[in-house]
Amino acid sequence: MLVDDYDPLKGKMLQILDKDGNVDSALEPKIDDKRLLEAYRIMLLTRIADEKSIRMQRQGRLGAYPPSKGQEASQVGPAMALGNEDWMVWAFRELGALLMHGAPLWRTMLYWMGNEEGSNYGEGIRITPSSVPVGSQIPHAVGMSFASKYRNEKGVTLCFFGDGGSSEGDFHEGLNFAGVMRTPTIFLCQNNQWAISLPRELQTASKTIAQKALSYGFPGILVDGNDVLALYSATKEAVERARRGDGPTLIESFTYRLSDHTTSDDATRYRTEQELKYWNERDPIDRFRTYLIRKGIWDDAKERALAAELNQFVEGEVKRAEDFAKPTLDDVFGHTYAEMPDSLRSQLEFHRRDLGLKEG
Numbered sequence: 001m002l003v004d005d006y007d008p009l010k011g012k013m014l015q016i017l018d019k020d021g022n023v024d025s026a027l028e029p030k031i032d033d034k035r036l037l038e039a040y041r042i043m044l045l046t047r048i049a050d051e052k053s054i055r056m057q058r059q060g061r062l063g064a065y066p067p068s069k070g071q072e073a074s075q076v077g078p079a080m081a082l083g084n085e086d087w088m089v090w091a092f093r094e095l096g097a098l099l100m101h102g103a104p105l106w107r108t109m110l111y112w113m114g115n116e117e118g119s120n121y122g123e124g125i126r127i128t129p130s131s132v133p134v135g136s137q138i139p140h141a142v143g144m145s146f147a148s149k150y151r152n153e154k155g156v157t158l159c160f161f162g163d164g165g166s167s168e169g170d171f172h173e174g175l176n177f178a179g180v181m182r183t184p185t186i187f188l189c190q191n192n193q194w195a196i197s198l199p200r201e202l203q204t205a206s207k208t209i210a211q212k213a214l215s216y217g218f219p220g221i222l223v224d225g226n227d228v229l230a231l232y233s234a235t236k237e238a239v240e241r242a243r244r245g246d247g248p249t250l251i252e253s254f255t256y257r258l259s260d261h262t263t264s265d266d267a268t269r270y271r272t273e274q275e276l277k278y279w280n281e282r283d284p285i286d287r288f289r290t291y292l293i294r295k296g297i298w299d300d301a302k303e304r305a306l307a308a309e310l311n312q313f314v315e316g317e318v319k320r321a322e323d324f325a326k327p328t329l330d331d332v333f334g335h336t337y338a339e340m341p342d343s344l345r346s347q348l349e350f351h352r353r354d355l356g357l358k359e360g
């Protein structure tokens, strides 16, 4: 068991691919080549879609966007360990995980364009809508996995949140309940070292976030968050534990946000060039590519062809999102409650009048 060998109190971190792409063959997971290449494709697609989304925001074609650059392994690795019957509950910076679990890219873009239809990933895709209120998705995920257990269903729930999310009361309530009820939940903390401008060392006095699991009575493991194989292996083990009824796991994915917090942020105001250089040398995509090349299943020509194909694919997805019907004022208000309360209705009426629309 990986969790037995990586005691979070000792700050030991699971790593299978080192920063130069060398693999620890004793720990190398057995994944068929097709699946490895699929994961690589999604990681590259995430990077390309990220860059496109930032440009679109600058052009006024997308409202706001939280980039995933640098966290592609941290998102795709855990999602790789899920089956179609498993749920994914996310925060807002998990594009790679969404794509790996089957969300169409154009729908995710539609969401950042301000259209709630962007949260509709399609029949059978078990992904909840984004939760921007930090940490609020954690109790939701625990409730969902408790329901699965109660109904004797096979599916487990993978819940993403950030280092900032680990300071919220929702984190404590969620993990405490999960520990007591032994829910089939995998808590995946993407510790990207920052919560907007608040650094990790001001977030918590704990040496690691993973060790917090121990106080809730279940295993925690610290994993190199830029190593897709380590993330896959740790999550797979946690999924198997949850599926056989042995309860939750907390995984701390130690990674770094290489871009700004969102398109409304300027990270140069609070962090150094040196820090960025350190983490740029640990790029999760470069590391995985080296591994695939050494395995003999990837080369420069394939890389060029894939990049061209993905750029074209992204353009098609953008078109699909932009061609989709724009939301009406009623759509904007209608998504909050099943039955609209009077306070919200009066705001809707105000905006209707303001826009010269007919009263409802």
Ligand SMILES: Cc1ncc(C[n+]2csc(CCOP(=O)(O)OP(=O)(O)O)c2C)c(N)n1
Pocket (backbone or CB within 6 Å): 093, 132, 133, 134, 161, 162, 163, 164, 165, 166, 192, 194, 195, 196, 257, 261
């Ligand atoms: C309850 C709540 N408080 C504050 C905010 C504003 N806010 C948005 S993201 C964020 C930081 C989140 O940090 P972290 O959980 O580490 O996730 P990251 O942005 O690094 O992915 C804050 C404070 C919010 N959305 N919700």
Ligand SMILES: [Mg+2]
Pocket (backbone or CB within 6 Å): 162, 163, 164, 190, 191, 192, 193, 194, 195, 196
């Ligand atoms: Mg963070």
